[in-house]
Amino acid sequence: MAFMRKQAVVAAVDLNTITPEDAQSRITAGVKKYATNEANYAAADANTPYLGHIVGMGIESSNLADITMSIERQFLTTMTARVPLSEGSSEYKLAAGELGKLRILDGQDALAATPGLSVKMLMDLGHMPKNDAYLEKVMSFAYVMATGDGWKMADALKKMAGKAEKLAGSERAEALVNLKTLVAQAQAYDALLADPSKLAASKAAGYQNDKSGFEALNSELALTLDKIKGVSAGGDAAALAKFRGEEAEIRTRLKMSAAKLRVSQEVSEAAGLRRKVEDKTVAEVRAALKDSAALAETLS
C-alpha cells in the first residue's frame, strides 16, 4: 500500500526449536497489522481474543484468514508429508516428513481464537511438542466464547442504560421495558457463569440443537441422493441437473453446519471444566454484568 512503511521480513523458524512462549509472541507480533484496537493489542496476552472491539484486539472476522496465513509464514514444521484421506482422494492429512513450510489445512484453525489457542492448535496438530505447563495458562476456547458473550452483554446493557438515561416520555418508558428484559438476561447469564455445571448444561443444549440441525441436513442429503439414483436410471437429464444442484447446495450447508457443530461441541464439552486460568476472567465478567445491571436498575 502506498502509505505503508516497508515492514521487516521475519524469517520462518522450526517449531520444534522454540518455546511455546516464543511461538506465542511471534504469532501476536504477526497479528499487529490487523488489530485495530491498539490499546488491547498492546496489552494482549495468550488469552486476548483476536475478534471483537470490547475485549479483543479488534480484528475483523475476515482477517482471521490473514492471521492463519501469518502463522504459516512464520514457522517451519516436519509435518509436511501429504497422506491422502482415502485412495485416489485429493483431500489429504499431514504426517511427519521433511522440514518445510507450515500448512494449516481448511478448518484446522476453527478454534484458534487467541494467541494461546493458536499455539495449542500447533501442538494439537503435531507441529510442535505438547507443553502442559504452557497449556495450563491458556484459557479454553469454551471459556473464551462464554466470557466473550458475557462482556458483550454487559457492554450492551451499559450502552442501553446510557441511551435510556437521555430519553424522556414514552420513548424512555419503552427503553426501560427493554432494559428490564436485558437486565434479566444479564442476571441469568451471571448465574450461568457462576456455576460451571449449569453453563455446561446450557451449552450442551445448544450443541444438541446444532447436532439436530446437522443430522436433518444429512437426512436431506440422503433423500436427494436417493432421488438422483432414481432419476439416473430413467435418463431424465433436466431432473438430474435439478437434483445435482440441490445436492451441491445441501453439501455447502452441511459443511457450514459441521464447522458450527465442531465449535459448539468443543464449547459444550469444555464448559463444565473450569480451571484456575479461567476463574479470573469469569470473575471480571461477572462483575461487569453486575455493574451494568446495577446501573440499569438505578433508572426509573
Add this chain to the structure above:
Amino acid sequence: MSARDPKRVVITGIGAVAPNGLGVADYRSALQAGKSGIARHEDLTSLNFACQIGGKPPVGPDEAEALLCGPDLAKLNEAMVYATMAAVEAARMSGVAVDLKKGYNDTPVDWTTGAIIGCGIGGMDTMCDELAPALAAAGEQDLGMGVRSMGTDIVPKIMESSVSVAVGKFLGLGGQTTTNSSACNTGTEAVFEAFKHIQLGFADSMYAGGAEGTHPGTWSGFDAMRDVLCSKFNDRPEKGSQPMGAGACGFVPAGGAGVLRLETLASAQKRGASILCEVITAYANSGGQRDGGTMTFPNPDGVMRCIRRVIKDADLDPRRISLINGHLTSTGADPREVASWIKALELPVEKFPLIQSTKSMIGHALGAAGALECVAVVDQIVNGYVHPSINSEDVHPQIPIGDSIPHQMVKKELEYVIKASFGFGDVNGCVLFKRWNGK
C-alpha cells in the same frame, strides 16, 4: 413538511487533499499564490510515459499515520486514504469531533447523514501492486491455494464503493453511503446527487465529493491515447497545465480528494454549525454521444443544456454570476467549452463573468477533479477572492473572453459561482453556489 418537500441546502464543511496543498488552509494559500502542484515523477520516467509530469498530493506515511492507525491504513487503497483525510477535515470544520486514533468504533451511528463519494478509476494501486502479482503466481500454488496469498483485504480495496465505505466507516454514517462514477464529472455529480438526496428529505446531511489515486496504472490509459496528456513540458512541469492557454497540449494527470458536507439549512442552524455557502441548485445530464459528442468529447448542446438548466432552475439572471469555475482541462476542448458557456449564459463578451480553471494549478484529478474544484469555489466564496488561472497569459486564439481570465489572485466578494464538469462518456454536471448572507 413532508419528506418530499425540497429543502434549502448549505455547505458546512470542506476538506481537500490536493497536489498543491494538504488541507483547506494550505490549498487556499497555494490557490491564492498561483502555486502549481505539478511535478515530474521518477516512476513515470522509468516507465517511459510520454507525459512524465503529474499532480500528486503531498501525502506520505507520516501524513497518513498522523490521522490513521497502522492496521486501519493497511486496509485502505490510496484513494481511500485521500477520501478519508478530506472527509475528516470537512467533518471537523462542520463541528463534528473526529479522532480516528481513539476508538471511533464506539462513536454512535449518525443515522441522518450519508455519503456520496465518487471515484473515477478506483484502487489501481491495489490492483497493480497486490492483486496482479498474486494472480500471476497463482498457477504455481497448490490446489485451492492459488490466490490465498492476496489476503482478505483485497476486495474492500478494489470494490468501486471503497472510497465511500471508508468514509462511512470512519465517520459512522447511517444514511445512504455509496459511490458514483462518471469519469471526470464524478466529483461534481456527487455534489448534485447529495443535494438531490437532501432536498428530497432522505438525509439531513451528506458528505459529497470524489477521490482518485495517482498510480501510473490509472494514468497509463490516458498516456496511451495520443495528445490527451501533456507531453511537451516534462522539463517544466509547473507550466504543463495551461487551460485556455494558447500552448495547451493535453491535460496533466493528478489525484487527491475533495469532500464537502452538504446539510439542510435547518439541520445546520439546529447544530449551530458555521454555514459556508448555499447550494442553490444542481443538474447532471448527458450529450448522448451524438452531434459531436463522443466517448471522449462532449456534445456542445448537452453542455449548454446542462448549464442553462441550472440557471433556469435558479431563476437567475446570468449577469449576477460572479465567477465560472470551468472544467477546462488544458486540451483542445477548452475553446469549445468556453463557447458553450458563452452560448448558455447569453451575455455579451464584455459582460462575461470571470472564468477560471483550478486545473491550471492542480492538474486533472479525474474522479476527484470536480470535488476539489467545488471545494475551491466554496473557499473563494467564503474568503472573498478569485484564484488565478495560471499559464494562460497567452490566451488561446479561439477564446474570445480573454479579459475574463484572472492571471493573478483578485480580491472580490462573490455572489453566485457556477461550477461545471464534463467527463468521458459525454456526461455533464453543473452546480450553482451562492454566498451565505445569513438568511
